[in-house]
Amino acid sequence: MERAGIQRMALGKAVNAGLRAAMERDPRVLLMGEDIGKLGGVFRVTDGLQKDFGEDRVLDTPLAEAGIVGTALGMSLRGYRPVCEIQFNGFVYPAFNQIVTQLAKMRARTRGRLTVPVVIRMPSGGGIGSVEHHSESPEVLFAHTAGLRVVAPSSAHDAYWMIQQAIACADPVLFLEPERRYWEKGDVDVDLAPGEVAPLHRARVLRTGTDATLVAYGPTVRLALDAAAAAAEDGSDLEVVDLRSISPLDVDTVAESVRRTGRLVVVHEAPTFHGPGAELAARIQERCFYSLEAPVQRVGGFHVPFPAARFEDHYLPDVDRVLDAVEAALAA
Amino acid sequence: MTDGAVSPTTSGAPTMVQLLDADGVRHEHPEHHADLEPDELLGLLRDLVLLRRFDSEAEALQRTGELGLWVGTRGQEASQIGAARAVRDQDHLFPTYRDHGATLTREVDPLHILSIYRGIDHGGWDPVAHGVHPYTLVIAAQLLPAVGYAMGVQRDGAMGTGDPARDTAVLAYLGDGATSQGEASEALGWAAVYNAPVVFFCQNNQWAISEPVERQARVPLHRRAEGHGMPGVMVDGNDVLAVLSVVRSALDRARAGGGPTFVEAWTYRMGAHTTSDDPTRYRDAVEVEQWREKDPVERLRTYLRAEGVLDDDFEEQLAAESEALAERIRAGVRGMTDPDPVGMFDHAYAEPHAQVEEERDAFLAAWAQHEQDLEQSPAGGGR
Numbered sequence: 168m169e170r171a172g173i174q175r176m177a178l179g180k181a182v183n184a185g186l187r188a189a190m191e192r193d194p195r196v197l198l199m200g201e202d203i204g205k206l207g208g209v210f211r212v213t214d215g216l217q218k219d220f221g222e223d224r225v226l227d228t229p230l231a232e233a234g235i236v237g238t239a240l241g242m243s244l245r246g247y248r249p250v251c252e253i254q255f256n257g258f259v260y261p262a263f264n265q266i267v268t269q270l271a272k273m274r275a276r277t278r279g280r281l282t283v284p285v286v287i288r289m290p291s292g293g294g295i296g297s298v299e300h301h302s303e304s305p306e307v308l309f310a311h312t313a314g315l316r317v318v319a320p321s322s323a324h325d326a327y328w329m330i331q332q333a334i335a336c337a338d339p340v341l342f343l344e345p346e347r348r349y350w351e352k353g354d355v356d357v358d359l360a361p362g363e364v365a366p367l368h369r370a371r372v373l374r375t376g377t378d379a380t381l382v383a384y385g386p387t388v389r390l391a392l393d394a395a396a397a398a399a400e401d402g403s404d405l406e407v408v409d410l411r412s413i414s415p416l417d418v419d420t421v422a423e424s425v426r427r428t429g430r431l432v433v434v435h436e437a438p439t440f441h442g443p444g445a446e447l448a449a450r451i452q453e454r455c456f457y458s459l460e461a462p463v464q465r466v467g468g469f470h471v472p473f474p475a476a477r478f479e480d481h482y483l484p485d486v487d488r489v490l491d492a493v494e495a496a497l498a499a
Numbered sequence: 500m501t502d503g504a505v506s507p508t509t510s511g512a513p514t515m516v517q518l519l520d521a522d523g524v525r526h527e528h529p530e531h532h533a534d535l536e537p538d539e540l541l542g543l544l545r546d547l548v549l550l551r552r553f554d555s556e557a558e559a560l561q562r563t564g565e566l567g568l569w570v571g572t573r574g575q576e577a578s579q580i581g582a583a584r585a586v587r588d589q590d591h592l593f594p595t596y597r598d599h600g601a602t603l604t605r606e607v608d609p610l611h612i613l614s615i616y617r618g619i620d621h622g623g624w625d626p627v628a629h630g631v632h633p634y635t636l637v638i639a640a641q642l643l644p645a646v647g648y649a650m651g652v653q654r655d656g657a658m659g660t661g662d663p664a665r666d667t668a669v670l671a672y673l674g675d676g677a678t679s680q681g682e683a684s685e686a687l688g689w690a691a692v693y694n695a696p697v698v699f700f701c702q703n704n705q706w707a708i709s710e711p712v713e714r715q716a717r718v719p720l721h722r723r724a725e726g727h728g729m730p731g732v733m734v735d736g737n738d739v740l741a742v743l744s745v746v747r748s749a750l751d752r753a754r755a756g757g758g759p760t761f762v763e764a765w766t767y768r769m770g771a772h773t774t775s776d777d778p779t780r781y782r783d784a785v786e787v788e789q790w791r792e793k794d795p796v797e798r799l800r801t802y803l804r805a806e807g808v809l810d811d812d813f814e815e816q817l818a819a820e821s822e823a824l825a826e827r828i829r830a831g832v833r834g835m836t837d838p839d840p841v842g843m844f845d846h847a848y849a850e851p852h853a854q855v856e857e858e859r860d861a862f863l864a865a866w867a868q869h870e871q872d873l874e875q876s877p878a879g880g881g882r
Contacts, residue, residue, distance in 0.1 A: 197654075223654060228689075229685070229688055229692055231685045231688070233643060233681070233682050233685055234643055234646075234686070234688075234689050236643075237640070237642075237644050237646070237647060237685070237686070238643050238644070238646050238647030238650055238689055239647060240644045240647055241643065241644035241645060241646060241647020241648035241649070241651065242647045242648070242650055242651040244632075244644065244647070244651070245647075245648055245651025245652065245654075245655065247651055249647075261681075264637065264640060264682070265640065265643060265682075268637045268640055269635070269637075269640055269644060273633075274846050274847070274848070274849060275843075276621040276622065277622065277626060277633050277846075278620060278623075278842070278846050279845065279846040279849070280625050280626060280627065281633070282849045284849075313847050313855070314847055314848065316852070336849075336850060337849035337850055338848050338849050338850055368853070414852070414854075415853040415854050415855075416853065416854060417853070418853070419853075
């Protein structure tokens with residue numbers, strides 16, 4: 168069905184369009200980051216925005232991540248809504264102190280008197296054959312920090328809407344963009360009314376199935392869908408849930424699915440050790456232990472530093488590893 | 500100090516701005532004059548004396564177990580008050596956890612400071628209403644937010660308009676130890692690059708717990724400013740007139756759009772780092788005695804006496820006011836009730852968070868059950 172508001176665009180372009188929409192709607196939305204102005208960002212996500220909104224609203228900052236987040240916090244106290252770009256996932260750590268000790272805690276520290284609506288965008292995950300610190304999945308570090316929200320769009324449509332929702336949110340939000348999916352095109356319905364947009368922290372069932380539930384977010388959603396398609400050829404009917412949000416977690420949607428399928432496989436690029444899959448497994452067994460027909464399976468990165476590019480295919484979950492996990496779940 | 504050029508006080512030998520020496524003798528300075536009315540001078544003395552009394556009472560409350568910890572201000576009164584009295588209503592302060600003098604000048608209830616050290620909360624005042632950011636315990640972590648706030652001021656058009664009621668500056672406090680933090684360097688660099696209306700007010704109290712300032716830097720702290728592209732000024736931190744004058748002109752410059760300034764106030768922490776510290780393990784009593792002779796309160800008192808501004812009546816009134824403050828603090832702290840623990844769930848997020856709500860409900864249910872069990876136990880009777 169053709170709708171007027173449907174635009175086909177790459178995920179990175181969708182973030183750009185979402186940022187533009189937010190900036191047009193609210194003059195207090197600012198972008199801050201390294202090389203985001205004239206260059207448009209190393210992934211070109213902010214392409215053209217400085218030209219259209221000026222240097223006061225799209226700031227090419229000094230090369231200092233703590234500075235980006237710390238000054239963004241200060242500007243938010245003055246009523247601004249800064250959106251920070253961290254150039255690569257592994258470069259967020261210099262800002263870790265500001266994120267964890269200041270941004271996350273400011274509201275609790277002041278018992279609700281100060282809110283700090285700062286968004287921190289960063290490319291996340293691997294798969295682009297890059298050098299060290301460019302392929303990490305640091306979501307758990309932030310999800311484990313109370314006061315932060317962590318979301319991860321997997322599609323152009325979600326990228327467009329979720330960045331606007333993150334900017335509108337009164338809490339600080341870590342916005343993880345799947346870097347290897349920046350160029351994947353999808354349909355974006357840009358004409359949705361506010362009530363028609365899925366809530367920021369609601370998981371979404373992308374494919375219904377009866378035999379097992381595959382849960383993924385960000386870059387592994389495409390992988391989960393591919394695995395489900397491959398499994399279908401072998402006669403297994405898998406349900407795929409896009410988690411969309413890591414903090415908070417929409418456990419309800421996953422539990423509802425698992426009650427029907429009886430089996431759960433969680434797929435992410437972050438290490439499985441103390442990873443989101445572990446949290447989800449624990450919560451699911453609390454909620455629907457007697458619906459589970461098999462142990463929860465987890466597929467993710469290993470508990471080793473992200474390897475050099477030539478090895479990343481061995482580190483990152485792929486269809487075979489997902490199907491192995493599905494097989495184990497179905498065999499139990 | 501109006502054209503953004505580096506001040507002559509950035510380098511060279513006698514660099515410290517001083518208007519009132521340790522003996523309370525007034526000196527002239529080519530740039531700084533602090534021509535204050537008698538009422539203003541007495542107001543400063545009142546601030547210093549009340550802060551000292553506040554501090555000694557808080558320390559006593561810690562010693563009697565009413566506070567878990569106290570971070571003392573003795574010796575640094577002139578620095579904290581002089582800088583804070585240089586600000587205007589619309590300005591915003593980013594203090595450290597020791598800068599109670601700054602906080603009190605902004606009409607913050609002293610009990611809202613003490614509640615932090617009793618473990619009631621992390622600061623009970625309204626930062627927006629009072630123009631004072633909450634205390635930051637991670638060293639130097641308030642500086643980048645302070646610069647960001649100043650960048651917000653710029654974007655609001657509240658800088659360089661010439662309207663004294665509108666132009667706004669930020670006063671960011673830090674200590675000598677904080678200058679070693681990477682974030683401090685970032686903050687100085689950002690402030691200069693964006694020409695942010697912020698004044699960095701560094702109280703060099705010579706000691707970062709047990710580490711002397713020589714452990715933090717090989718150059719005088721104020722000289723770091725030049726490398727970041729802003730004037731660095733050194734001021735006698737025990738001279739309230741000099742501090743007031745130096746910080747006032749730096750704030751004026753920032754408000755006018757002239758950019759940031761770094762002020763190093765040369766002072767001394769007369770007491771321990773906190774009530775948990777024992778400074779006799781790392782510093783010499785002789786040094787402390789030398790600084791006692793430079794006392795910031797006594798020198799102002801001596802000066803005002805000599806000028807005929809201060810008389811016995813005022814002293815008596817001030818003594819009575821000090822005791823009333825102490826009494827109010829004592830009663831107030833002892834009367835503080837523990838907060839409702841469920842409050843910890845209420846402000847973690849501004850918008851609902853499913854897991855926090857779940858935990859809150861479980862906590863409330865478990866607590867209610869526990870209370871019920873106590874009621875029903877044979878020893879019973881609840882609380």
